[in-house]
Amino acid sequence: KRNKFKDYNNFHIVNGDFGLYDYGDKKFDLVYxxxxxxxxxxxxxFSKSFELLKSGGYLAMMTLHGDYxxxxxxxxxxxxxxYSTYFKPETQYTxxxxxxxxxxxxxxxxxxxKFQSERTYNAESYIEYLGTHCDHIVLQEPYRTNFYNGIRAAILKHHDKINFCDTITLYLTKKP
Structure with a gap:
């Protein structure tokens, strides 16, 4: 990603713990x-975002609710x-x-x-997508393999296609 934005000298990507990372005295126009x-x-x-923003800067937060x-x-x-049978993460998202x-x-x-959109996955691309979810990443055996095999089998049974009707919500707020 850094190479994609290398021509923008005011664009910075930080890979670190948001709460612990030392940003020094830097202030930003946007926290996204x-x-x-x-x-x-x-x-x-919220406190860290407020601290990092310049006066008039925005905190933009997006969520995705996928209805399948x-x-x-x-x-x-x-x-x-x-899910009921095999989705047993050691730490529940609370x-x-x-x-x-x-x-x-x-x-x-x-x-x-709020914005509406649609997505369609085949079994393999949906499993890849699920693999990006924090609570799915930490699934342990013996549940992990059975879970993904069960998801794959169900989607294949339905013509190798799962459709989503998405609601994307953008929350926007400003530092005075």
Missing amino acids: SAATIQWIPEPIA KTPNETLYTELQEV QRLIYRNALNYGFVDFQEY
């Missing part, structure tokens, strides 16, 4: 999170059975960020925008 800020405890997520039940209810039911709470940390002008 695509479905990651909800993994950070609220006081750290509506376009394929039978497949949805079969996948839920696979973090629930309330995005509007950014206002409690000094932010103003909270806005919410």
Whole structure:
């Protein structure tokens, strides 16, 4: 990714722990999170973002809610059975960020925008996509192999296709 943006001298990618990384005295126009800020405890997520922004800077947070039940209810039911049987992560995801709470940390002008889109995967590309989810990455054996095999078999049974009706939400708030 760094090479893609190498011609932009004011664009920086930091690979590090958001809460612990030392940004020095740098201030930014934008802090952007695509479905990651909800993994950070609220006081750290919002306080650190506020601290890093210049006055008038924005915190932009995006979430994706993928509905695969509506376009394929039978497949949805079969996948839920696979989840029920084999999805046993050692650590459950319990973090629930309330995005509007950014206002409690000094932010103003909270806005919410919703966008609709559609996605389609075949079995292999869907399994690759699932492999990017934190709670799926940590699945241990004997569940891991059985889980992914079950997902694959269900999608193959349904013409090797799973469709999503997505709602993408952008939460935007500003540092005064």
